[in-house]
Amino acid sequence: MMKKTLLSVASGLMLSTYGHAMSGAPANADIDNTAIGNHQQSWEYRALSHQNLLDNATPLSQGFQVMAHNAYNSSAYSAIVHIDPNHSLSITEMLDLGVRTIEMDYHWVWQTKDLPGGNALLMCHAGDNDVGCSGLERYLHEGVEEVNRWLRKNPKEVVVLYFQDDAEGNDGELVKAVASIDDLIYKQPAGQCDNFSNMVRTTSEEDVLKAGKQVVIMGSSCSNRGPWTGYSWNSIHNWVSGGTQAILDRSEADCLANSSMQDGAHRIWEDATNLSAAFGDPGPRIDANLAAKAGRCGIGALALDEITIGDARLRASVWSWDNNQPDNWNNEDCAESWANGRFNDRACGDSLRFACKTSDGKNWTVSTASNANTPANGQAACQAMGSQWQFAVPTNSQQNEWLKQAKTAAGVDHVWLSYYDDAEEGLWKTPQHSVDYGDGTVTLKGLQPGLKYEFYMRAVQNNCELQWQGGDIGGGERNAKFDCLNKGDPMIFIADAPAYVDGNGNTAIHGVIKSWAGGHLCGLEWDGSESGGERNAKFDCSGSADPLTITSTSNGSSQRVHITSDNNCGLEWNGGDTDGNGERNAKFDCAPSWDDMTLYGVKLPSDYRELKVKGVCMDANAQDLANHKDGTNVFVHQCWEPAAWQKWYYEPHTGFIRNKHNPNMCLDSTHGNDAGTNVQMWTCEDHINLKWDWVGSTIRPRKNHQLALDLKMGDTSNGQTLWLWHANGDAAQNFVPGTN
Helix, strand or coil, X not given: CHHHHHHHHHHHHHHHXXXXXXXXXXXXXXXXXXXHHHHCCCHHHHHXXXXXXXXXXXXXXXXXXXXXXXXXXECCCCCCCCCCCCECCCHHHHHHXXXXXXXXXXXXXXXXXXXXXXXXEECCCCCCCCCCCCCCCCEHHHHHHHHHHHHHHCCCCCEEEEEEEECCCCHHHHHHHCHHHHHHECCCCXXXXXXXXXXXXXXXXXXHHHCCCCEEEECCCCCCCHHHCCCCEECCCECCCCHHHHHHHCXXXXXXXXXXXXXXXXXXXXXXXXXXXXXXXXXXXXXXXHHHHHHHCCCCXXXXXXXXXXXXXXXXXXXXXXXXXXXXXXXCCEEEECCCCCEEEECCCCCEEEEEECCCCCCEEEEEEEECCCHHHHHHHHHCCCCCCEECCCCCHHHHHHHHHHHHHHCCCCEEEEEECCCCCCCCEXXXXXXXXXXXXXXXXXXXXXXXXXXXXXXXXCCCEEEECCCCCCCCEEEEEEECCCCCCCEEEEECCCCEECCCCCEEEEEEEEEEECCEEEEEEECCCCECCEEEEXXXXXXXXXXXXXXXXXXXXXXXXXXXXXXXXXXXXXXXXXXXXXXXXXXXXXXCECCCEEEEEEECXXXXXXXXXXXXXXXXXXXXXXXXXXXXXEEEECCCCCCHHHEEEECCCCCCEEEXXXXXXXXXXXXXXXXXXXXXXXXXXXXXXXCEEEECCEEEECCCCCEEEEEHHHCCCCCCEEEEEECCCCHHHCEEECCC
């Protein structure tokens, strides 16, 4: 039976080699953007995304990732070349579904897809003797470049690449193959060659991000590799003896008793290919039940074959949030573990006991004290149980099972978790998270008329990004496109009037959108000709642009907006799958209809301006600012145009109001809780007291919109203090930008 299978595989490979020479697997696959986009609106996708972020601030050994086993071996690239595939989706599609570890096997073999033929690193499913490679597979650099494109569009994500290395000493070629991500690779320190299973005990994804990196490579040996030395972490995941069968046979009690699983990177995998079956029993396949049990048994990497959109195993890998949670019902910003052990969002002011753990995540208890959920309250309650206890949240399924046991022992159903989205709705983090995961969205009310705001635009449903169609355009026109593979082109928005609230209660702002194209500043317009109620979107490089209205449907932010022309046509991407370049045309639908967009990565104009109230300027002591003196007073003074300390710059995405004389000093509401509180300057940091919102022409603390920045007693004398007072629209609260 094995000989027959091997003969069948070999025959198929020969047909591939000789029947389709010079027509190998293409670099890119067609992507079902519509299906991916629809799935990304589902609860299971959002829950897995929350879960992927949850463990970023803890060592990798205490986290969990879904892995694509042999991700490169997919019929998405060619059903002819990949006659025995592990997958039918592309690497991009699997990353879009929430996969965060990608396996790439490569061999130094003779390629027959390009002239002249010659040896190259090809990604193919083969043994050590290269049997299984046809010479028509994709180059390793093409798979790496696919990951690179995804990472550039997702700069706060970390991807682990598992390299099954058969470069046969061609390490210079290996370095060339990863050139597109070289600046993103988290490499070993000079002179070090450590194992991946050791690194994960002390390194978190946030450590990788803080180093300015996004990729960890494992599996390829790291010593004596010439130019490749240090690129990869040696060895791979910890071996799980017996693989999937061992997990099936293990009792739940034995799973929970094995706390050593928190000390390494443990993986189980499946293999659905005929080639693997020909060389032995690959073991049971992973179904949804086994996927869930693997997590409870401490498996940190679940390596799947045949991943699909809506895959039940991905849903089963969600051990944290309960079905359809979090739902932000009545502005709930704190997480609890409720009776079934799953997470729910709840009002922070409710009184519950707290989940406590030891730093290694192996021991859990519940506090005896109960209180409202703040990090300080939780830590105090846990420390009262002993100095070893920390207020915490489980970061993997095995830890969550231990917490469930602790709740049962304590006789409670609900406990607080150290997990919040109070800083930004929908962005759930722990106090240990210190990377800024915001994507640079802004509040429309903070955009000032006449200023240029650079941003990127993507369709909410599929993450395809707006760009202008490449080529030499001179002063003419180019089509507007949505690119579903690459990062889009930077856009520029210029408002012609302040933001306002429309008849539906949504914040909107009117202006034009432009982009630099081939050295020309080109304006987004709708085409003059209409077909079927639609008009193509284009960029006009003659200098004109059609006026547009951006309307927020996400509480005034640019997280979710729709864009309409003055003739009431809505900006859309042309539905369906992308073309061979991963693109679709942009259009204006005059039904009217529109697609929701996200305006992100907003760069505020480096345009410091006077902030005038009753004809005088907001001011702070120049020497104190230069000396970084926290707590220095903020007052008014007659305007003096050259004074940098009278120039201010508002950042909508952070809420900071920076001073030009020292941009690291920001306006501070002190505590911002009471009328009559003086404001001051403080070193800029991610703290709610330093965050402000423009509401009309008033400046209000983000934490308390009932108060507004106010000129004390309306007195315009030099040196008069600025303070917080009840928001009443008085002239003493009416701030307008002055000269820059």
